[in-house]
Structures are given as structure tokens and as C-alpha cells.
Amino acid sequence: MLEKVDLNRKMGKKEYKTLMDDLQPKLSYLQRACKEAKIPVIVIFEGLGAAGKGTLINHLIEPLDPRGFQVYTTAVETKEERMKPFLWRFWTKIPSKGRIAVFDRSWYRRVLVDRFDGVTSKEQLDYAFEEIASFEKQLTDDGMVLIKFFAHISQKEQKKRLEHLCSDKKTAWRVTKDDLKRNKEYDRYLTMNEEMLERTDFEYAPWNILECTDREYASAKMTEIVVSVLEQALAHHKAEKVKKQEISVEPETQNDAQPGNGINLATSVLAGVDLSKTLEKEEYKKKLAHLQKRLGELHNELYKYRVPVVLAFEGWDAGGKGGAIKRLTQALDPRGYAVHPVASPTEEEKAHHYLWRFWRNFPKDGHISIFDRSWYGRVMVERIEGFCSTEEWKRAYHEINEMEEQLALHGCIVIKFWMHIDKDEQERRFQERQENPAKQWKITEEDWRNRAKWDQYETAVDEMLLRTSTTYAPWVIVEANSKYYARVKVLETVINAIEAKLNDVKKK
């Protein structure tokens, strides 16, 4: 998840000022409205060292009435705190109804910094994740609004900032030996953060990633999210009151559009993808032959060691899913794989849970199931076309992660490919299909209709890639403007994953 985030997002000073001039008075109003409505709010800031959590908190509280909030800094447990259950110090700090509590680091400290520093034992770690989940569920069930921010910067940027801090006596004390160690071992620490995000991204308390390379961008995005979440909470509160007939007006229609006054503040994966990657025909042919031979050999080993594989293909229309799948299956023994094209659900499928039809088609040990489109329809087409409710698609991220984790725990290799092309390339391919009689069947009215919703899809895809790329079932983004490049990347990815898995299995 984190390594996929585009950290180059920026915002001009002027744009920033315009946006903040709009948002800060709103925030100020919202604090009063939440107090009135007796809604308690917790905002927590986690993330990498030197990402700028302090600055973010300053920007958050600037427009707030100081009588209505409190900021807590979570350091390592004191001797007194260690003598109580881990969550005691947070339970005792939860805000009363109508107040705001801001945490600079929070209960996540135990599974992040304290884990890295060896303060948290393996046993404590497992309990901690369960206890955090139940804590956040209990609070939000009771009406708490819980906003979770993760401040993210690159290793290089972090190093630069730490060096800058160290270079000045006035700030050098702020940098600890452990900060430097976490920078040096950035990847190892990032993996802990990944695991934390995977295990605690709940629909009732989702994580928000802040790209903190540019401080203006990060502050604007943070403020925008707080404003938007509080607005939703108030709208929900009002709707509940209407339901209970305490007030008699109609509930407002919820605004599900992107926030930000037209400025796109959503965390993006796709924006950072380099689509110029390409491959010459000659090299493609050579590589293809070599890779397919290798895949064929591995297929036998998969069977021998009883390792199942699930490959899911998603991507833009005309992104090259079919071609990539073909280059895979050409190399496989037909008795050992099945391709499942996923279309609109049948009546029988509609009469079941949306995951049922996929469960039916998961491979048995030693076999490969390839899905041409998949369960991710729930958070793309079903979301965009309104085939399911907002509640349903928001819940789906977690449901899908749970399902894929179960596959992985069973021993299955799970990889999801996003075949990525840009809008121009899609148009070229659509035109080509329409002009080529042999390919006309591949293009329909619906493809053009979907194309018109490109921006909506991009938002949905970005959120999907972020919330469902996990260590046990990663998303692989395939730069597919070049078909040759794309097919080779898919083959290489599959081969690498199988080789790694077989190595593990043989060790046991």
C-alpha cells in the first residue's frame, strides 16, 4: 500500500491559501455544531518521523476554540501506565460528548515505534491489534467520530529533514538515535506500518494517508478531510433525529462527491505510474519464449507441491487483460488451470452474497484460477453505477481483504493485476477495434459509456488499490501502454511469486 502512494503531490501557495481561507472558518463552525449536537471527536496522527505531524496538528487546531479540544502526546509508557492494561491511558482520555481530542501518536504507538524499538513483545503485539480493533469499534458504535491520519514521506525526504534538524543546535535534540535507525532501516519499519494499516483499516475507522512531501498539500488535505468527515457526521446525526421524529425536516442528500473544491486531494496511486515504459518487439519475443518455458516448468512444481494460485485481472477497458491472460495460459497445462470470465451476475448469483460466485471457483491445491475481472467489481462498477449501497461498497474493502487473507493462509498465491493505460491510449485502441472487422466484437456502446466516467473510475480505482493492496495479496500495477512490456511484466511477476512461494514450501 504505502510504497504505491504517489508522494510527489504538491500545491501552490496561492491555491493553498484560497483553500484554507475557505476551510478554516468551516472547521470553526463545525466544532461549534458538533458541540451543539454532542458529537465527540478524536483525531489521531500517526506516521513516519519528521513527516510533520506537529505542523499538521498546529494547522488543525488553529481555527478551533481552545476550550473545546485537548491535544495529547503519546510518549513511551510511564512506569505508572505500564501497571495498567495497555488501553487504560487512552480510555481515560476519550473526549466527552461535544469535545475534540487530538493525539500526536496514539494507541498505535504500541504496534509501530514501540514494536520497532523492541518495547512491545510478540505476544503483546497480537493482543494489541485485537484490542485496538475492539476499542475503535466500541467507541464508534457509541457515536465517536474517529479520524485517523497517516503522515507519509519517502526515505530520502526523511533523511534530508533529519539532517536539517541535526544541523541546528536548537533542533538537534529532537532527533533521537532511534529516529536515525528507523530512517536507515526504512523498509523494515515501513513493513510494520503496512501491516498496521492492513489490520486496522476498518470501515468504521478508515485510515487517511497524507502525502507529506509538500507541507501545504498535506495540511490542506488534512483540513479538507476533517471538514468533510464532520459534515457527514452532522448530516448523519440530523438524519437520525429525523428518523426518531425529533425534528421534522427532510434529511439532506449526502454529498458523496470528492472534496476539495475541484482540487483533487485524493491519495493517488495511478498518478505516479510511469506509462512510458516500453519494450521492442524482438526483445519481447525472446523474453516471452524464455518466460513461458519457465512458467511451464513451474506449473509442474506447483502441482507437485500442491500450491494453489489465484490471479485476478482488472484494468481499463482495452487495457490488455485478454492478451496478458493468453500469454500465461499458452504456457500452462490445460488440466491444471481454469480461466473464469466475470460478467454481470446471473439471477442465481444475484440471489447470493456477492462473494459466493468467486468462492465457488477458487482453485484446489496445485491448480491455478485466473479471473478476467473479479470480486473487485463491487468497489468499481457496482459503486459507480449504484448497484450496491455506499455502506456495502465501503464494507467490501475489508471483506475482500479477509477473503484474500483466508486464501493466503491456506497456502494460496494471490496476485491482482491492474492493467493501466491512459485515456489517449484507450481511445486509440477503441478506434482500432471499431475499424477492424475482426475486432469489432470487442467494443460495445457500454465501453464508450464507461469511458465517459473515466474520472469517477480513477477515484474508485485509486481507493481500491490503496485499501486492498496487502502483503499477503498485493496489487501489481502493470504499465500497459506497451502491450509487449505489459505481458512480460505479468509473466515475470507470476514467475517470481511462484519461485518465492516454492522456496518457502520446500524449506518446510
Next chain:
Amino acid sequence: MLEKVDLNRKMGKKEYKTLMDDLQPKLSYLQRACKEAKIPVIVIFEGLGAAGKGTLINHLIEPLDPRGFQVYTTAVETKEERMKPFLWRFWTKIPSKGRIAVFDRSWYRRVLVDRFDGVTSKEQLDYAFEEIASFEKQLTDDGMVLIKFFAHISQKEQKKRLEHLCSDKKTAWRVTKDDLKRNKEYDRYLTMNEEMLERTDFEYAPWNILECTDREYASAKMTEIVVSVLEQALAHHKAEKVKKQEISVEPETQNDAQPGNGINLATSVLAGVDLSKTLEKEEYKKKLAHLQKRLGELHNELYKYRVPVVLAFEGWDAGGKGGAIKRLTQALDPRGYAVHPVASPTEEEKAHHYLWRFWRNFPKDGHISIFDRSWYGRVMVERIEGFCSTEEWKRAYHEINEMEEQLALHGCIVIKFWMHIDKDEQERRFQERQENPAKQWKITEEDWRNRAKWDQYETAVDEMLLRTSTTYAPWVIVEANSKYYARVKVLETVINAIEAKLNDVKKK
């Protein structure tokens, strides 16, 4: 939980017939109504061997249209099934909307029989509990009605039935060696069942205990529960349609009363309690002196080994909480304990999550917190007086279990006492208080009002004792008609728990 259930519940043949003549046509109607409303239903039967699951299933399906349901028997995994993730064989069998699936043993097999038989590994066990929780959440979130029954009999009754089966050639084949082993090691197997019930009793899929000593009673109760749950599901479905303005009638008021046409079918703990237990004054004095001395010594050890203790006292008004607490504290060093009397929440407490005020008062390591009344007010007085919503008190069982588990994981001893007297004894004590000027302050109008709601409280208490008595934080029911007996039992229980814990701690 299970060892507390009163297994002597019985029902006369005539009573049974009257009840079933009423319930079975209802069930038949409800099946059609659920089909109409497209509500899918799963009913699962788990429990001890020879408890009569087969007979229960026969009674369930008797009034049903055979085109609308299917019965599945869950045996040990086949070779084919082992080659898929554990839940695959259940996902593929979930009913489509409007149909009913009945499982004779289910996904719980993995954490019960298969665990006992050593088929399930330690690692698989942990995953299985998580996967079961997510499976049931995903299904019920999607609108599945999931009814879970646990068929319970005593070791003695089970032995009798197994012997009876073995004595006849026609039925002997049904008894396996493992069945006999589970009877012999009844307590060990029961503990596995206890753990399963603790970890999977969710508000969205609660367990129903069937006392199976008497077959009529068990069948009647099972049918009554199915009827009542389906009626609720239909009412909810109708209310949702009203909300969406698909239909325009008022939703029916939900019937939250006890089912069963006046016959009490609720699982009872209290009904089985022997209140005749008593203790002579002389013996009491001797024991008291001895026990208090021992407790005093242990208090020092608690401090030395940094073991915290939480004792919660609940019980009928005039049940003797105060007296029992006094006999404890007399023996304790005042620097090492605190008594927290729990009254109606203050304004500040009301402005927080209901558990907040208890979290604030948990002891630090080495100290003892004694609660005179406790967080269980949520599922007693708040439930009965309507101070919280049905949804809230139903959720509370799980929330409270989570909180107590966190205390236990931190190393805390957690014991809850229910001071139990009968209605006559309460009246005697109330009268005595009213007539004795020194005790008049102890009795108020409210006590009499509560007494008038005895039956409602009894229902709530029975459910509370069942759903929140756990291996890590057991309920101890104190037979308190005799104050001497009660005080000694409390002291002995606390001493035994501390000794056991200190033994554990010293081993480490």
C-alpha cells in the same frame, strides 16, 4: 457458562403438544413469508454427542415445505475439501435469498470435534476463530438470518444415552470410539465448547443453548426460538421497506417480551441454584477468622508479585453485597485496595462511553479494586428501564467480555459475584430494614419498585450470567439466603483464585 446451565428443565407431553400445535403452523407460514421477502436463513446445530441434534432437526423441518430448505451434514473434511480454504465448503452451500439451509454440525466442527480429535492444529485453530467471525459477519451484514443452537446434556445423561445406543445392534454403529472418549473426558471437551461459545457469541449471531435432557423441552424451545427470530427478521425487513418508502404502513412495534405463550423457555442459571445452603454461626466465626488471616497474607503477596485484582459485586437488593465486601476489606491493607460504589452516572459520566468510568477505576498492578455494583448495570437496570436502546445492551455483552479479557490478558484476576437470594428472603430483609431504625436508610421506595420487576430482572440476569461468564472472568453465583454461608464462599473464592494465580506467576 455451560456448567452453570440448569439441565433439569422439563415439559409435560400435553404442554408440549399445545405449544407445538401453535408454533408449527407459524413456522410454516414464516417460511413462506421469508421466501416472499427474499430473506435467506441458516440454522446450525452444534453441541454434545447424543444430545439429540437429529431429532431437533426433524422437528424443525417437519412443518417446512421441502422445496424451500436443504439439510447438510458436516462430516470430517474430505480429501477434496482439504484442498480448499476451510470455509470453501460452507461458502458454496450458503442458501440463496428466500431459502433455508440447516447444518447438522457446521464450520464449528473445526474448533470442536476436529480440535478434540487432533485433526485441527494449534495454528489452524487460531485462524479458524477469526475466519468464523468474519464469515458470520459478512453473511449477516448481507441480510442472512443466522440461528445458532448448542445442544447441551450432562456427562451422566450422555453416558446413559451412549450405552443405550450401544446395547442395540441397530444403533451401536452410530457410536464411535471418539464419542466414548469425549464422554469419558467430558470436562476437557466441555472446556473447548466453552471457549468456542465465548469467542463466537456475537450480537449479530448469538448462541442459543438448548437444555436437551428432556427432548420435548428442547424441541419446543428450539421451535420457539426459530419462530421468534424469523418474526423479528420479517418485522425488521418491513421496517426497512417503510424507511425506503417502498411501502407506507407503520412498522409494527417490536415485541421484546419472552417467547413461549407464558411458558418460560429461557435458558436459566438461577433456577438451578440451591438456596438451602447454610452455615452455623460457630463454624462461620471459626472459618471467617481463618480465611481473613489467609487473605491478609495473600494481599502482601499480590503486592510483591504485582498482581492486580478486580472484584465486581452484583445481586438482588438486600442480597448481602455490603456485608460480603466488608468481610473482605476487614482483612486487607487499606493502602492496597479501593471500594468503588457504583450509583447512577453523573452528568460527566453520562457524557462519556458507559465503560469510561470503570476504566478510570481499574487497579494498578498489585492493587485490588472492589466494585459495589458495576458495568453490568448496562444489561440489567439500563436494559429494563430503557436507559439504553435494545441494540446497545445487546452489544454490551460482547463489549464487556472484551474489556474483561483485556484486564485478564494484562494479568489481572477478574471475578464477578452474583449474590443470590429468593423473593421471600428479600421480603424478610426489606421488612427487617424498615422496622429497624438503624437500617432504615438502607431501604427506599426504589427498592420496592425494583422488587416489583423481579421477573424481568431474572430474565436479564440469566442472560447476563450466560453471556458473560467466561474462562478468564467467571461469574460466581453465591447462594446468599444464609449470610454466613455467602460471606465464607466469597472469601474462599477470592483466596482460591489468588492462590492459583500466584502459583502461575511464580512458575514464570
